[in-house]
Amino acid sequence: WHLDEVVIPINGRKFWLWRAIDANGDVLDILVQSQRNAKAARRFVQRIVDRFGDPRVVITDKLHSYIKPIKSLAPRADHRAHEGLNNRIEGSHRPTRKREKLMGRFKSPRQAQRFLADHDQINVIFRPRRYRLSTKSYRHARNDAFHLWKGYALEMTA
Incomplete structure (x- = not known):
């Protein structure tokens, strides 16, 4: 798995779009949250571990908030925190940014969550x-x- 977060502005406030993709580049899950801390990271990691089981390898950027949640929720996973290894997910943010720009920004965190969760799944089907x-x-x-x-x-x- 590749995990990353990116800021999205909604009504002048910063929100964080947390995204997980697999080795093929397919989106596993996204979560829009107002925080970028260990509690938010734990909520996101818990959500994808519950849905997909334990990963073999987790690749993240150097955000320290990932360390404890991955150790506690996926203890057998090999956690690699390196910016160069995470390029696959950085490219995964591009369709979201493009869609966000075409829509004229997101109106609320709930609308962003609902739209992006569906958009990513449809994007996997229509863009091989x-x-x-x-x-x-x-x-x-x-x-x-x-x-x-x-x-x-x-x-x-x-």
Whole structure:
């Protein structure tokens, strides 16, 4: 897992968007919180450990707030705190920033949490990793995504 946090301004106040991704770059979970401390880190780590189980390796930046929660909640995990190793998640923030700019900023922490949780899951489906796929494979992945989405839309309307 890669864990990171980034500031998002909402109505002139700072909030922190905590994000966890797996080794493939798929978003595991996000959480919008007003704090960037050990209590907030513990809440976030607890949430993803409950949902996905213990990780094998956790990579974070050098924020000291991660140390105790990872040791207590995922004791068998190898915790690596290094800025250079965390580039995968730093790139994961880019679609969020782009979407935030197009929307004209977030209006409330609740709206940001609801939107980003859904946006990240849909983004995984509709944006396959282009650099990993041939043209033919990319087209198949996109077609599969649209067929999957049509199925979801039919379920919701029925």
